[in-house]
Amino acid sequence: MPIYLYNTLSRKKEIFETIEPDKVRMYVCGPTVYDACHIGHARSVVFFDVLARYLRARGFEVIYVRNFTDVDDKIIQKAQKTGTSCKEIAEKFIREFYEDMDALKVERATFEPRATEYIPDIIKLVQALIDKGHAYPLDGDVYFSVERFSGYGKLSGRKLDDMEAGARVNVDVRKRNPFDFALWKASKPGEPEWDSPWGKGRPGWHIECSAMSSALLGDSIDIHGGGQDLTFPHHENEIAQSEAVFEKIFVRYWVHNGFVNINSEKMSKSLGNFLLIKDVLKSYHPEVVRLFLLSSHYRSPIDFSDKTMDESRAALDKIYAVLSRLEDRFGINPPELPQQSGDLWKRFCDAMDDDLNTARGIGMVFESVRTLNRFLDTSETSMPEDTAAAILATWADLRSIGRILGVFSESTEQYAADSKRLGIHNTMVDPAWVEQMIADRTAARKAREWQKADDIRKQLETMNVILEDRPEGTLWRMG
RNA sequence: GGCGGCAUAGCCAAGUGGUAAGGCAACGGUCUGCAAAACCGUUAUACAUCAGUUCGAAUCUGAUUGCCGCCUCCA
Structure with a gap:
């Protein structure tokens, strides 16, 4: 090809x-x-x-x-x-x-x-x-x-x-x-x-x-x-x-x-809308910036705005979420550099071969994200061996694509930690305080004081802190 | 004035002759004490307009309209 x-x-x-x-x-x-x-x-x-x-x-x-x-x-x-x-x-x-x-x-x-x-x-x-x-x-x-x-x-x-x-x-x-x-x-x-x-x-x-x-x-x-x-x-x-x-x-x-x-305007010094990389990186994870830049074809103009950047962040979160599920489930780690081999990699290459169509390639990534989540949803406890092999192949392809784009190329833990740090920096919330609130809420939930628990959730929500109740405990992240 | 590019759903965005990827948002559902996440479903008879070529066009041709870039330093 x-x-x-x-x-x-x-x-x-x-x-x-x-x-x-x-x-x-x-x-x-x-x-x-x-x-x-x-x-x-x-x-x-x-x-x-x-x-x-x-x-x-x-x-x-x-x-x-x-x-x-x-x-x-x-x-x-x-x-x-x-x-x-x-x-x-x-x-x-x-x-x-x-x-x-x-x-x-x-x-x-x-x-x-x-x-x-x-x-x-x-x-x-x-x-x-x-x-x-x-x-x-x-x-x-x-x-x-x-x-x-x-x-x-x-x-x-x-x-x-x-x-x-x-x-x-x-x-x-x-x-x-x-x-x-x-x-x-x-x-x-x-x-x-x-x-x-x-x-x-x-x-x-x-x-x-x-x-x-x-x-x-x-x-x-x-x-x-x-x-x-x-x-x-x-x-x-x-x-x-x-x-x-x-x-x-x-x-x-x-x-x-x-x-x-x-914001749909040409970037120019006279308009005073020059956005420096170092300033953008204060609010957005580097991989969010890369994903944003690569989400359109390289020859098209792209529009930088809070909205388009937030969308890129949501998209990247979604990819890391499935990687995290997958890697937890199968006990695999990115340092075990995978060999790309599957259908996803092949289709990604088809897109890239066509004048570096990263936008199309990223679209394929999301198709596979949904497929992977579906498998993970429907087979919580066990799955046939060939299904597991197919999932692992797709995982390997995803990680390989991540290394080409320089996006979703970190460990999921690292990404979560960096995202949280950025979110905290942007909103000035105090992590210790959040942890205390979560502890209070956990106590309330144990006592079946649902009203109190929900109030805490809502209060944190107004500060852009999203809670996730998992079997192993309550996690939080910046929305 | 010259040269070039682009017009696809609420928004972003693929598609390069064979019957509209994907993301975000929205709504309904599954799950959940409530959520979140995830999944399922719904959301363009239609791709700026008009005409043409073709069995067949978002995709090719011509015209029209509207945006944008370059012609001066600029990624």
Whole structure:
């Protein structure tokens, strides 16, 4: 069964075929480190994390590069505004990136290079572009000449003529074409700078990705990814640079994820609705965030709101609940890494093979949750051996899927404890007090004082504490 | 002005030519002292509108309407 991937370049789903059998070279544009990461970064990083995990599960060796752009206009601005150095700014936000993404259980990429570590490669590329007549120096800057590259616009579906008609571009009369973009920028006093054949300066935006991609993965790679907004101009310009120099297809599959809206509005600094990952994680379990992000197809826009997040939390609770029942009943533990083998895994793969349709895959998870609960309900004491085997196979598949999505991948105890901690944090209830109330209620129930017992239940309910009477005692959790 | 995307039940969301997955919410039921959880049942003759292709379309084509994104830094 082949894997299909939507390719922005052809605007179609295509059968995924790698340059080298069983080996995937993948480059994903990482952040420009001048600010904290928001939920939109999380979507992109989580999605490509899942893509890498899935390709590995399907037997590919995946060489995954995710860069940091640590030299850029915005970093310089930030440094000047805060009175610190660019290096400090970059270091700070790289550190924060790791804190956020580690919390979201994002696996490390194979290589995580920084632009400033590749200055010699960048200079070499720029020089090669000049030598081939694709770029020209100008007062210490170097510009790429878009008119000299015939494929310019093929990714974003634009023609230079059309763009000139309506674009609002700062017209720099020195440039040969308004869309010529900087490969190298002469540095102003106080800016980061490196020696180059064109004087002291720093790389422009775009060239660092071409340089790091070719240095680490070669001139042609399988997948290049990023947010939809990077299609133009960033990726368009990368193609122009790399193909002009290497005269080969730069990337076979261009993969772009959609945006996250906040309460149906575009997330933007002017609207003041930027949601930082670290803030979201104060209220929601990391796996809830991942499940939310993966519940829609990666190319569709998704809407972040309390409602959609609460639904994801309810959904995740439900999955953990059945896992807990199952693992208690059969005395199994997640560390006993299961071998996926069953029908559920197969159908999950069918969904994932279809352009990483995580939404469909998650739907299948819920179908199996109901099936499992049904079996557990109808056979409290015993069940035929083949039924038990089928249930165990489904359990193994569930846990395997959890490891691909990075969701329901914890022990049920850990998840319950973390959820409770978050709930307590959000509502400020005192666990000791809750325990005391439960003890009082248990006493009342023993004495058959139902009215008193129910009053306690109701009182706790108003504080969002839900009680569950089990044979072994009363459990509580945050609703 | 140019380019692209999307419109499926109260809400979220699959479906990519063969007769509408799943989640949440709601209602009824089983279970329970009462609940919670779980399970069962009910909830779109119908997929923005109109026309066309086809034995057959949510799925293909054209038009219309409405949203949205990009064209400037942005995941």
